[in-house]
Amino acid sequence: MNLTELKHKIIPVILSIAVLYFLLPFYLLAQNINFSASCDRTVVTLGESITLTVTVSGDVAKVPQPVLPELKDFNVYSSGRNQSFSFINGKVSSSINYTYTMIPVKPGKFAISPIKLQYKGSTLQTDTIFVEVVKTDQQSQVQPGVPQKQRAIVPSLQEEKDIFATVSVSKRKTYVGEQIIFILRFYQGIQLLSAPQYTPPDFSGFWTEKIREDQAYRNIEGRQYLVYEIKYALFPIASGEYTIPATSFSCQIEDFFSRPFSFGGKRKVVQTNPVSITVVLIPKQDVPKSFTGGVGSFNITSKVDKYTINQNEPVILYVEVCGTGNFKGIEDPIINITGDIKIYEPNSWIKSEDNVNEFRGSKTFEIMLIPETVGEFIIPPVEFSYFDPSVQKYITKSTDPITIKVNPAKSPDKPQQGILIREEIQTTGKDIRFIKTNFFPKIEKPPLYNNIAYLLFHLLPVICFFILLRIKTYKERLSKDIGYARARSAPSKLKKGLRRCEQLKDSPKEFYSQLFKSITNYIGDKFNIPTPGLTKDRIIESLRARGADDSVIKILLYLLERCELIQFGMSSFSIEDMVQDLDKAKEALRYLLKK
Amino acid sequence: MLLLTLILASFNLYGDVVMAESLYKEKRYDKAMEIYLHSIDQNIRDPFIFYNLGNCYFKTNKIGKSVLYYKRAKRLLPGDSDINFNLDFARSQRIDVLNISETPKFFNYIINLPDRFPLNVLNIISSILFFLIFILLSLSLFYKNKVLKNVNIGVIILFICFLLLFSVNLKNKNVKEGVLISVVEAVRSGPREDYALLFTLHEGAEFRILEEDDGWSKIILQTGLTGWLKKEFLEKV
Incomplete structure (x- = not known):
């Protein structure tokens, strides 16, 4: 074991212990916790790494570190821990992920026995995880479904094997629309000052989907590398020859000897090879009608x-x-x-x-x-x-x-009769208007047209009008028709004359002259005959013509004769006679008046 | 004395109205409704009470009753915009939508013109014009004047117009209208349960009542559809 390898193993462990030590006091009030473990893959090639994630979650505060079982068949490194907090309903819950990198040392099937966690006197444990480690050349047998994917292009030989980059494609000859897996890998055999940076290659001519990006430890030719892996799915759009240009990774490496006082280190750029891909059209014969462009493997x-x-x-x-x-x-x-x-x-x-x-x-x-x-x-x-x-x-x-x-629609008569169904009540946020406030309620008033007094009131102008009309026509007649006017005034004139007669009882001559005048005037007025030319005979004639009673005519004739005689002193008279004559005249004239 | 009791009664009612208002504001619609209904029992026919009652029914999801009371309010006070707005709003919440043919706005305005005025107002205007006609006629008996004559002709024409409005309004008022107050009801071809179902109507549907027979009413919808409906499910406006 050389020095760099040792450094790689020890530093993360020391670091994680330090971080844990500082973070532990945060877990104060623990209640319910969940404890689980998972691996990113269960089939692994010898030399590749497995990432084991142990998760402790719940409304935890003070949680001890889980204890890993003894794993003889793996080299185990703690590669960090991360934590997330969430506040739900005032409760704090947190979740801590402990990540371990496990590198198998020999092929075979292994079980990772339960990981234990001591918590409040009880022991929590995860399920057993089974891992299969295969040799590199066995891989294709293990994963028959993806036979060509991992066929890596031989890493471009670099003079220095410390860092290098490779590219691999699952296929170099494909159909239009077929999925190609394009993997960029960056191998890092030494400590870097910064994470490698790269710009994605130009994938023109392809639809591109980035599948995932991760990092893992791998053993290549006996040397431990940290490998960054970026996976793309490419779908060719049209047929032809395509070349995906080289991708450059740039990073900074420690270069203590050449630039001892610089913190930046030395910039280093590594490049992959360009990859050429041949795209051919999918067969044109026997294309089913329902083909809509899908290339791959689908279910519907x-x-x-x-x-x-x-x-x-x-x-x-x-x-x-x-x-x-x-x-x-x-x-x-x-x-x-x-x-x-x-x-x-x-x-x-x-x-x-x-x-x-x-x-x-x-x-x-x-x-x-x-x-x-x-x-x-x-x-x-x-x-x-x-x-x-x-x-x-x-x-x-x-x-x-x-x-x-x-x-059928909800209302059966809808289509024919024009009643529509509203599917749902409109909720436009509108509302009815507010109630009326501050008013004096009125007591019901019966309609006016039902009120008889009100209706009768309308007769008033009609009556007034007709009265006025009558007055007007009367006045007009008076002013225009002399005969009518005389006839209208006759009775009142007669009354006046007879009243004067009564006053003239002391002088008989004047009395009779007045009586005569009254009678002749009355008849003249009544029948519209000019008074001056009115003789006894004409009076009687006109009375007869208007159908007066003979007895009345006789009385009048007698009275008129008597008046003439006495006026001219040709007849004797007494006071009694005068009264009698006046009464007779009144009676006869009353009769005429009635007529 | 009578006037005094009337004034006192009015003040009493005013107190009720204020109380109902505050209940309404507190969203206690049922209680507010009780007060309004009580005042109606006492022969109060106030458009605003009808309107407020309509609001109470609307807020308690009784669309039928709210349409009914808005219509009653509108009969008493046809021109009020709040009443018309809420009536239209309540109508829009019904399930049945009567497909009334679109008439031009102006034509609609003319048709609805008689209903825009309260009946008594039309009555009084007609009466005043009637008096005016006779006063002018009487004057023209004694004063021959061309202006007077022309004015009188104008007044007579105006009077005829108002009389027409009045009579149309009176006719419309005497139309027996009804509103369906139960949620959904069957309309049958005759006045018994065993007659065929013609169609169903939903709460708040409006119709005219043509005739009545032993617990059943013959109704006609605006679309011309007729049928018989049980009396207990409708209420006359």
């Missing part, structure tokens, strides 16, 4: 989000292609659904699995279907064909058919 499954739906509601069909290959190159699957179903453009996404040796994952297509008729409809098997380069053949796989039941 399908499912729907619900099996019973209502008419015009969507159902989502998920078609998942999983396996290994060029997911990016897989186009949408062909779905042959017939009938009254609306099919929408598929939506797709790719998921990849972590920590695998090749690019592995799944591509999911989400297809929305809306059946437009009631009943059952069947989603027929979805066919998917791909080219499998390992057997150099097209392979077709298909899903199971799915039956979906379509119920």
Whole structure:
């Protein structure tokens, strides 16, 4: 064992002990803890390393270091520990990973016996882990599934074997779309001042997926190296000859002797070889109809989000292609659904699995279907064909058919009668307006049109109007029609005349003259005859013409004659006669007035 | 004396209203609802009480009742924007959507114009115009004036318009409208359980009541659909 090797073994151990010593006081209140162990691989080539991770987690505070069992068949180095804290519901929980690097010393099958942890008087222990160590030349038999991947190109011979870089590809001749594993390795046999730096090579002509990046110890030609490994999956896009240019790693090495007072060290650059890859087209004959560009090894499954739906509601069909290959190159699957179903453009996404040796994952297509008729409809098997380069053949796989039941829409009269169903209540964050505040409630008022008084009130203007109309027509007649005016004024004039007669009882002559005037005036006014030319005969004539009673005519005739006689002093009279005559006149005229 | 008791009653009610308001603010909608319903029992017909009650029902997820009370409020106070907004909002929460044909806005406005005014307001305006007509007629008896005559013709035309509005409003008011208050109900072809089911209606559906017969009502939807519905599931506006 030379000095450098010893340094490599001792320094991490001392360092980890120191770190543990300083961090231990943090674990104060321990309660429930989980304790487990795992290895990054269980099959390992002699000379490669295994990383053993021991995890202690829980609401731990003070946790003792786990005790590793005695492992005779491995060289064990502690390669550090890391810790994470989390606060959940006010509780602190932490998880500590102890990482150990184990390098097998001989081939064979080994068991890592349980790792023990003393905690609060009880002993926790992990499961036994089985590890198989194979010789380098046995590797292909052990891992038949990936036969060519580890066929490394012979490391480019460097003058100094302290640091060097290699590149390996799983295949140099591939089909378009076939997965190639491209591995960059940086071997470090001495202590470096800084981690190596590199820029990824130019992968033009390929779809590239970085699979993983890790580091491990390896034994090459009896010398211990720390190996950085960067793995890419490459998928050629088109046929042709491609060269992936050399990749440079740069690092700083200790160069104490040439530059003793410099802390930077000496920059050193190592290069890989360029790699050329020949890409050929996949066979053109016997291409299945359902081939959508997949190259690799896949499986297909399908499912729907619900099996019973209502008419015009969507159902989502998920078609998942999983396996290994060029997911990016897989186009949408062909779905042959017939009938009254609306099919929408598929939506797709790719998921990849972590920590695998090749690019592995799944591509999911989400297809929305809306059946437009009631009943059952069947989603027929979805066919998917791909080219499998390992057997150099097209392979077709298909899903199971799915039956979906379509119920009629919720409202049976909907399509014909125009009542729509809202699928769900709109939740737009809107709300009704707030209540009315600060008002005096009103007591119910009956409608006005039911109020009789109110309705009768409307008669008032009508009545007023007709009264006014009457007044107006009367006035108009008075001003225009003399006969009417005379007839209207006759009774009042007569009354006035007769009243004067009564006052003139002392002078009989005047009395009779007044009586005569009153009677003639009245009849003249009444029948619109000019008074001056009114004779006895004309009066009687006009009275007769208007159908007056004979007895009345006689009385009037007698009265008029008597008036004439007395006026001219041709007849005797007494006071009684005067009163009698006046009464007679009144009576006769009252009769005429009525008429 | 009567006036005094009325004023006192109003103050009493005001206290109730304030209490209901504070209950509503505390989201105790059931209690607020009780107070409003009590005041309605006392023959109060206030649009705002109906409106607030509609809000209470809406908040307790009784869309049917809330539509009913908003409609009642709208009958008393047709032009209030809050009432119209909440009525439309409550309508939008119903399951059934009546596919009313789109009418032009202006045409809609004209159709709804009579309902925009309270009935009594239309009544009073018509009455005033009626009086004005006769006053102007009377004046024109005694004063011959061309302006007066033209004004009177204008007033008569205005009066006829208002009379028309009034009568349309009165006709609309006397239309028997109903709202479905149960969650979902079957509408049948005749007034008995054993008649065929024509369609189902959901809470808050509005319709006109055409006739009534022994616990059943014949209804017509705005789409023209008719059928018989059990009386107990609907409430008249």
